[in-house]
Amino acid sequence: MPLPLIKAVRAYVVRGGGADYHDQGEGHWIDDHIATPMSRYPEYRQSRQSFGINVLGTLVVEIEAVDGTIGFAVTTGGEPAAYIVEKHLARFLEGRDPTEVEKIWDQMYFSTQYYGRKGLVVNAISGVDLALYDLIGKLRQEPVYALLGGKVRDELTFYATGARPDLAKEMGFIGGKMPLHHGPAEGEEGLRKNLEELETMRNRVGEDFWLMFDCWMSLDLNYATKLAHKAHEYGLKWIEEALSPDDYWGYRDLKKNAPPGMLVTTGEHEATRWGFRMLLEMECCDIIQPDVGWCGGVTELIKIANLADSKGVMMIPHGSSVYSYHFVITRHNSPFAEFLMMAPKADEVVPMFHPQLIGEPVPVNGKLKLGDAPGFGVELNRDVGLHRPYPR
C-alpha cells in the first residue's frame, strides 16, 4: 500500500538548549572548564561557548505529506543546515514516496559529497532522514522501533553523563560518565586534578558503579595513555573520545596500550558507514558511539550498527533522546544507552532535548519502557520560537 507522497519539506532554526544541548545558560555543568582541543588557548579554557560550541543552534526538519501528516526531527545545525535542507536536499524529497529512504539518502549524500561527507552537511541529511522515519511511522501508525525490526528487550537501561555520577547512582543509572576538566596544556597539575576528581567519585560510588571519562577530543596519545593507566587504579571503565576523530592511528595505538580491561570508545563526531568502517577495521575502539542526528540518520546507522555487530563491537549511540532510544531497543549489540543530564547541576532527570519535544520520555530509576506511539512518539513544541530562515 503506497503512502501519501511528500508535499513539502521545511527547515526551521531554534535557539536555547534542545538538540543543540550545549546551548545552555550560565553556570551549567556542561560548560564548566571542560577539556577540549581549544584548551591549549587559555582564553578558551573555562567555557566551550567562548569558542562557539553552541554557535549553530537546533535544526528542525518538517516533512509534510499530501494528506497533511507531518513528520519532524531535531538535530544540531541551525541556519547553515537549514540552508542545505531548503536549497539542496528538499529537491530529493518533494513529490516522492516517503518510503524511498534508501534512494533519498543516496541522492542526498552523493549530491552533497563534493562539499559534505561529514559534519554539518551530514547533520542536515540526518535531520531529514529522522524526519522521514517519523513521517513513515505516523503514516503507518507504528513506532519507529517497529519499522526497524522490533524490540529485542523490554526496556532500555541507561548510564548518565554529567558532573555528578554520585547522584546518578542514587537515581538508578548503571554508570556515570564524567567530563574531563583538564587537558595536556595544564600539565602534571591538571592530570593530578583529573585523577583527584575520579578518586573522589570512586570513593562516593563504591567499587562496582561504572565510572568513565569523556575527553571530548582534547588529548594527545601520550597524555591519554598515561591518564588511562593512572585512572585504571580507580576502576575507570572507559576512556571516551580521547583524541581527534581523524587520528585513527592514535586510537589504534591507544587501544593497544590501554590497561587490560579498560575500554576505549569513540565515534560521536564520526559519520557514515565509511568513517565507522575505518574505526572498526583499524581496531580503534571497543565501543563505537555514533550520534544518529550527526552520523547520517537511521538509514545510515543501520549500516554502521551492522558493521559493528559483524565484528562483535558494541554500538552505544551518543545520547540523542528518542532518536537513539528507538534504535538501541532494536539492536542486540546495543545493550545500554546514554542519557545526558541536562539539569544545570546534573542533580535531576530532565528531558534531554527540553523544551523542544512534547512527550519526550525520560529514564525512571535508570530504565525506560518505550511506548507504542507512532513515529518517534513525540510532537514538536511550536512555542519554542521556530524561525524559517529560507522559506520557499
Ligand SMILES: C[C@H](O)[C@H](O)[C@@H](O)[C@@H](O)C(=O)O
Ligand atoms: C560531556 C561531554 O563533554 C559532551 O558535552 C557530551 O555531549 C558528549 O561527549 C557525550 O558523550 O555525551
Ligand SMILES: [Mg+2]
Ligand atoms: Mg562523548
